[in-house]
Amino acid sequence: MIQAPVYLSRVTSEQLLEATREVIAGGGSSNMRNLGIQTPLVLDRSAGCRIWDVEDNALIDVNMGYGPHLFGYADPDVLGVVAERLRLGAVTGIPHRLDHEAGELIAAAVPTIEQVRFANSGTEAITSALRLARFVTGRTVVVTFEGHYHGWSETVLRKAAITNDGASALGAVPGAPGMIPEALVHTLQLPWNDPGALDDLFAARGDQIAAVILEPVCGNAGLVHPLPGFLERIADLAARHGALLVFDEVITGFRVALGGAQELLSIRPDLTIVSKVLGGGFPVAAFGGSKEIMAPLARNEAFHAGVFAGNHAAVTAVVAMIGKLRGNPSVYDTLDLAGGYLEQRLTEVFAAAGHNVRIARCGSVMSVALLTGAPDSDPAYDACVALIDFAAHRRLQLLCQEAGLYFHPNPLEPWFLSTAHTPDVLDTVVGTVRESLARL
Numbered sequence: 001m002i003q004a005p006v007y008l009s010r011v012t013s014e015q016l017l018e019a020t021r022e023v024i025a026g027g028g029s030s031n032m033r034n035l036g037i038q039t040p041l042v043l044d045r046s047a048g049c050r051i052w053d054v055e056d057n058a059l060i061d062v063n064m065g066y067g068p069h070l071f072g073y074a075d076p077d078v079l080g081v082v083a084e085r086l087r088l089g090a091v092t093g094i095p096h097r098l099d100h101e102a103g104e105l106i107a108a109a110v111p112t113i114e115q116v117r118f119a120n121s122g123t124e125a126i127t128s129a130l131r132l133a134r135f136v137t138g139r140t141v142v143v144t145f146e147g148h149y150h151g152w153s154e155t156v157l158r159k160a161a162i163t164n165d166g167a168s169a170l171g172a173v174p175g176a177p178g179m180i181p182e183a184l185v186h187t188l189q190l191p192w193n194d195p196g197a198l199d200d201l202f203a204a205r206g207d208q209i210a211a212v213i214l215e216p217v218c219g220n221a222g223l224v225h226p227l228p229g230f231l232e233r234i235a236d237l238a239a240r241h242g243a244l245l246v247f248d249e250v251i252t253g254f255r256v257a258l259g260g261a262q263e264l265l266s267i268r269p270d271l272t273i274v275s276k277v278l279g280g281g282f283p284v285a286a287f288g289g290s291k292e293i294m295a296p297l298a299r300n301e302a303f304h305a306g307v308f309a310g311n312h313a314a315v316t317a318v319v320a321m322i323g324k325l326r327g328n329p330s331v332y333d334t335l336d337l338a339g340g341y342l343e344q345r346l347t348e349v350f351a352a353a354g355h356n357v358r359i360a361r362c363g364s365v366m367s368v369a370l371l372t373g374a375p376d377s378d379p380a381y382d383a384c385v386a387l388i389d390f391a392a393h394r395r396l397q398l399l400c401q402e403a404g405l406y407f408h409p410n411p412l413e414p415w416f417l418s419t420a421h422t423p424d425v426l427d428t429v430v431g432t433v434r435e436s437l438a439r440l
Ligand SMILES: *Cc1c(COP(=O)(O)O)cnc(C)c1O
Pocket: 066, 120, 121, 122, 123, 124, 126, 149, 150, 151, 152, 215, 219, 220, 248, 249, 250, 251, 275
């Protein structure tokens, strides 16, 4: 166990957050981070499945930094390798000998990737992938789906992804204040799991569509699986109309299987974006596909750049992380068992307390949301969101946080388990939820 630093307990999260807000707009460098700010939580450190605040309170975390830490926080196997590497320099802007190894590991793991380019965040990699798709096809239209999040860049951000309540999440209003309204002119949004709307759009504008981008299992509207046949239909329509299929596997990549959701679901996208688990907690993303699709980048015709893109520390983390995943082939079964156990126990606990809840899961990613009425089996985005009791969920979140369990205050944000979430830890999670429900 890590020793508590001596400076702790002199300041409360509340005091420190108030001071931080003087110099960091909103208190944190992401709007998503500031959604939960009503109950101040300022952290000192993290390890395994736990986070410690500045008052030295330990909490079990099931948000896990939005998902990168598949082996838990501060995993010595990744941290150690990167720390060693840092002493040898982290950023030079010149190719590094580990680039080859990292590229090979990704290409070997993800079924449809032969070549990649690295970037620093999911947002950046997606922006570059969509530009490449437009370059390759010579078309401009990009099709997205309601509830799917593809980062905060100008052409893909929808209001739905950045709000904390159901009312504004519904309606999928384009953009956020300050965005160029015309930026979304070429971005068309369809309801998720609606084959009719898909067919209609391709019939009307199929020859203008550069790309269809989606999360193969949607993890940003709660967890919403594709209906059987829906992804196959998209792939088929895209192929027939010369549009590229782009899988945003920022969450699912290396999380639901070594080869991501495309391996799990046996669908072959043209371009894939991976991030989160890829760097085991270090900021790195990659986008890639066949050599043919990546050729404009190989020839330096399509433009993608970044001083920190593929920096040595990030690439080292990729090598360490994929190396560890390959050395632990049973990790996905282990995580799936843990997820299944937690899903079952939580379902029992919510039922016993007489609450309607929607729990959905894909391996170690799950979403838990209190509902205003009986759960709807309709997996359409609207149907999921409309039923969520955002206020009750938020009250439950606060109670759990006070009792030592952290999950995101927004019920559309999933829970992520790691190998550090042992059966004992999961029992504690279930117990905390049960006790918090009793006080709700
Ligand atoms: C987190 C996320 C992104 C954005 O990644 P950033 O690193 O925050 O820019 C994109 N797509 C999906 C599916 C995500 O979950």
